[in-house]
Amino acid sequence: xxxxxAAAATALLxxxxxxxxxxxxxxxxxxxxxxxxxxxxxxxxIGLVLPRRLAWWAAGAVLVCVIAAAVAAxxxxxxxxxxxxxxxxxxxxxxxSGGTIAERLASMPAHPSKSCEDPTLVxxxxxxxxxxxxxxxxxxxxxxxxxxxxxxxxxxA
Numbered sequence: 214x215x216x217x218x219a220a221a222a223t224a225l226l227x228x229x230x231x232x233x234x235x236x237x238x239x240x241x242x243x244x245x246x247x248x249x250x251x252x253x254x255x256x257x258x259i260g261l262v263l264p265r266r267l268a269w270w271a272a273g274a275v276l277v278c279v280i281a282a283a284v285a286a287x288x289x290x291x292x293x294x295x296x297x298x299x300x301x302x303x304x305x306x307x308x309x310s311g312g313t314i315a316e317r318l319a320s321m322p323a324h325p326s327k328s329c330e331d332p333t334l335v336x337x338x339x340x341x342x343x344x345x346x347x348x349x350x351x352x353x354x355x356x357x358x359x360x361x362x363x364x365x366x367x368x369x370a
Contacts, residue, residue, distance in 0.1 A: 214261045214272060215257075217260075217275045217358060218254055220253075220354050220357075221253040221254035221257060221275070221354075222254055224282070224347070224350060225250050228343075237343070238327045239327065240303075240328060241301045241303035241329060242299060243289070243327075245285055246289060249279065249281040250278070252278045253275045256271050256275045257271065257272075259271050276355070276358050276359065282351040283351035286347040286351050289344035290344045292304070292329050293329070293331075293344055295330070299329045299330070301329065304328065304329035
């Protein structure tokens with residue numbers, strides 16, 4: 214459970230660190246991708262204080278959260294690659310309503326957001342975006358956690 218908590222915390226720290234120290238601007242899908250890691254971190258921390266039998270259920274909850282993280286990252290990669298449109302309305306072009314310039318200005322968002330279709334490339338030579346890196350991390354986390362749960366479920370009590 215400590216390793217799961219560390220992995221979930223690492224994902225969150227990399228996302229927040231890249232935003233604060235490197236200056237990357239997250240899009241709406243980037244912000245959604247963080248929620249499963251927050252839930253996984255909470256479940257892992259709870260699992261650390263539970264008795265062993267109940268901790269196994271907390272690990273299962275972490276597994277579900279990591280699957281959700283992988284799905285969110287896959288959706289984001291698909292949006293970046295143009296495979297499908299973003300499911301979030303925040304990723305769409307703003308729709309200005311009203312007839313006068315003042316009404317249109319009033320309907321504009323307070324802060325411009327980054328388009329979800331614009332990949333932030335971590336490794337430009339490989340065309341690996343932050344969402345793609347998150348997908349690879351989530352899949353690796355998922356495989357390690359699934360192997361741990363499978364092996365721990367086969368041990369005698």
